[in-house]
Amino acid sequence: MKGYTSKGKWHVTISIALTICIYMILSWVVGDEIILPTVRSIIENIVDIGKGPSFLRILGSSLYRSLWGFTISFLLAIVLAIISGVYGPIYYLISPTIKFLNSVPIIAIILLALIWLNSEMVPMFVGFVMVFPILFETVLKSIVNIDSNLMEMARVYKVKNFYIIKDIYMPSIYMGLMNILPSSIGLNLKMVISGEVLSQPKYAIGSNLQLQKMYLNTSGVFAWIVIILILGKVLEYLMRGLMRWIKLEK
Amino acid sequence: MDKIREINKSFGKLDVLVNVSIDFPHGKTTCILGPSGCGKTTLLNIISGLWAEDSGNIYGFQGDIAYVFQEDRLIPWKNIEDNLRFVLRGKINKMEMDNIIDKYLKLVSLEEYKRYYPSQLSGGMRQRINILRAFIYPSNLIIMDEPFKSLDINTKQVLIDFCKFLREIYEKTCIIVTHDIDEAILLGHRIVILTDKPTTVKKIIEIEEQDNWIRLRTEIEREFTA
Numbered sequence: 001m002k003g004y005t006s007k008g009k010w011h012v013t014i015s016i017a018l019t020i021c022i023y024m025i026l027s028w029v030v031g032d033e034i035i036l037p038t039v040r041s042i043i044e045n046i047v048d049i050g051k052g053p054s055f056l057r058i059l060g061s062s063l064y065r066s067l068w069g070f071t072i073s074f075l076l077a078i079v080l081a082i083i084s085g086v087y088g089p090i091y092y093l094i095s096p097t098i099k100f101l102n103s104v105p106i107i108a109i110i111l112l113a114l115i116w117l118n119s120e121m122v123p124m125f126v127g128f129v130m131v132f133p134i135l136f137e138t139v140l141k142s143i144v145n146i147d148s149n150l151m152e153m154a155r156v157y158k159v160k161n162f163y164i165i166k167d168i169y170m171p172s173i174y175m176g177l178m179n180i181l182p183s184s185i186g187l188n189l190k191m192v193i194s195g196e197v198l199s200q201p202k203y204a205i206g207s208n209l210q211l212q213k214m215y216l217n218t219s220g221v222f223a224w225i226v227i228i229l230i231l232g233k234v235l236e237y238l239m240r241g242l243m244r245w246i247k248l249e250k
Numbered sequence: 251m252d253k254i255r256e257i258n259k260s261f262g263k264l265d266v267l268v269n270v271s272i273d274f275p276h277g278k279t280t281c282i283l284g285p286s287g288c289g290k291t292t293l294l295n296i297i298s299g300l301w302a303e304d305s306g307n308i309y310g311f312q313g314d315i316a317y318v319f320q321e322d323r324l325i326p327w328k329n330i331e332d333n334l335r336f337v338l339r340g341k342i343n344k345m346e347m348d349n350i351i352d353k354y355l356k357l358v359s360l361e362e363y364k365r366y367y368p369s370q371l372s373g374g375m376r377q378r379i380n381i382l383r384a385f386i387y388p389s390n391l392i393i394m395d396e397p398f399k400s401l402d403i404n405t406k407q408v409l410i411d412f413c414k415f416l417r418e419i420y421e422k423t424c425i426i427v428t429h430d431i432d433e434a435i436l437l438g439h440r441i442v443i444l445t446d447k448p449t450t451v452k453k454i455i456e457i458e459e460q461d462n463w464i465r466l467r468t469e470i471e472r473e474f475t476a
Contacts (some may be wrong), residue, residue: 153323156298157337157387158314167336171327 037219045223054203059231061203062123066192066235069124070131070185077135078173085143094136101133106191110198123195123206127188134184135177142176143169174246182239186232193228205231251275252310252391252423257303259292265448266292270306272442272451276390279417279424281434283474284444290427293449294393297425311391314341316384316422318394322376324368330355330379331364337387354386357419358412374405378412385416394426398433410436431470435463443473 020039027036049055084091101109109129113122146168154164196206205224212220252274259267266289274280284290295301297308298315324333331351338347355361360378368376377397384392397413398406410433417424428434434441441455453473457466 149319149321149323150325152300153317153319154336156300156315156317159337160340163336163339167325167328175327 034216034218037222041219042222042226045217045219046226049208049220049223049227058203058205058208059227061201062189062193062196062205063231065120065123065196065201065204066127066185066189069127069192070188072124073128073132073135073188074181077132077139081136081139081143081173082169085140091140098133098136101129106130106194110195113195114199117199119199119201122199123192123201123204126195127192130191131184131188134180134187138176138180139173142173146172178243178247181243182236185235185239189228189232189235253308254297255307255309257293257296257306257308259289259296259301259304267296267303268448268450270444270449270451272454274310274391274423274425275440276423277421278439279426279437280440280442281426281428281438282442282444283428283431283434283470284449285446285474286429288444288446289449290429290444291395294395294425294427298393313391314387314389316387316389316392318381318384318392318397320396320399322368322373322380324376324379326368329365329367330360330371333368333379334383334386337383341388350386354382358382358415372405374401374408377401377405377409381409381413381416385420385422389422391423391425394424396428397426398428398430406433413437431467431474435466435470441470443470 023036024039027038030036033041052058080090080094084094106126106129110122110126113125113129117125150168151164154168193204193206193209196204197210198206200207200210205228209221209224212218212224253272255271257267257270258265270293272280272282282290282293292301296303297311298317299311324330325336328336334351334355335347338350342350351364352361355364358378360375360382363371363375368379371379381394381397384394394413398409401409414437424437426434426437435457439457441457443452443455444450445452455466455470
């Protein structure tokens with residue numbers, strides 16, 4: 001398994017290097033900075049953006065929106081899914097909203113959010129709309145799929161509800177969320193940035209992306225994309241670390 | 251003595267239990283022997299309070315009841331020690347709980363497995379933990395629902411001996427449901443033979459230590475298959 005994983009890491013490194021090489025060749029062939037800027041100009045833009053006086057504030061603001069939105073989605077998903085899993089009628093009450101959020105195009109909801117909310121709230125709302133149904137359904141599925149034999153055993157042995165929640169419900173939810181949380185936090189960041197592009201808060205990665213696009217500075221757009229990719233990966237990595245830590249603590 | 255009198259239970263138009271009356275002497279093992287699907291588990295669920303009877307009376311059965319299921323029903327993400335802890339929490343204090351778990355795991359030579367997870371143990375070992383869990387649970391009554399059903403003959407014998415060993419230490423009232431005559435003779439002080447559906451009590455046999463095993467088996471087999 002260890003050998004397989006390290007082999008996988010090599011494959012990823014090689015494929016990233018190959019993609020960059022192909023991109024370099026393509027940008028050299030096209031020869032137009034507006035359509036496909038060179039890697040060199042992208043790197044220069046990343047350095048410029050990094051040196052900018054508001055860079056950390058921009059990064060911090062987007063991260064703040066993303067993490068707050070994600071925390072709200074996460075907590076609400078857990079609470080509502082547990083209530084829905086235990087009391088069927090609550091599920092039927094929430095279910096139409098979840099189905100609505102899943103089937104309506106996200107851009108339509110963003111447009112509504114732009115009408116209803118201020119520019120700071122729109123990105124968080126967009127992230128919530130995208131991530132909440134995924135987390136809710138994952139948690140609900142984990143609860144519904146809890147082995148009924150284990151529940152019967154706990155009931156026969158008159159185990160207190162606190163221990164049933166702590167020792168059966170929570171680990172089942174944890175196992176359900178373990179695979180989905182790192183990718184969800186990355187998805188949430190992407191959606192928050194999409195919301196920022198449209199709502200244009202003062203300090204935001206999305207607003208800066210839009211600014212670079214307005215000036216037709218394609219290498220600037222690519223530079224922000226690279227920054228977003230790195231930020232997304234760091235968040236995913238930290239989330240995986242957090243999940244591992246919780247598992248060890250248990 | 252715990253007892254049930256004139257218990258009736260039906261599901262829709264299907265009569266499952268009809269006027270079932272059985273005594274369960276304290277500290278003794280009563281084996282309920284009946285053909286598959288005759289309603290033995292229904293009877294156990296009524297005794298343990300999981301289901302309500304349609305009519306009849308239940309006397310005794312005070313306090314908590316321990317249950318040995320057909321499947322081990324161990325929590326997969328908890329090790330053996332924590333699985334035992336799970337049913338004891340809130341009923342006895344932590345120090346007593348640690349002592350009981352250590353003492354009895356040692357007594358049944360399973361102490362080296364206390365940090366093992368269920369998936370790391372064989373089916374027979376898991377069933378031993380299932381049985382041990384029921385015996386260390388603070389209750390006077392243990393109900394066992396075909397606890398050796400899906401085990402091979404060698405493992406079954408080991409577990410029957412294991413059960414007898416624990417019974418000698420604890421002196422608890424046991425109710426064992428089975429359709430295996432040998433299991434019933436090996437474990438029971440009394441054997442209650444049930445008919446097929448609609449289920450009634452066909453015969454109750456008291457087993458004495460000096461009983462001739464072959465004669466006893468022949469008698470039960472005759473009643474059971476008649």
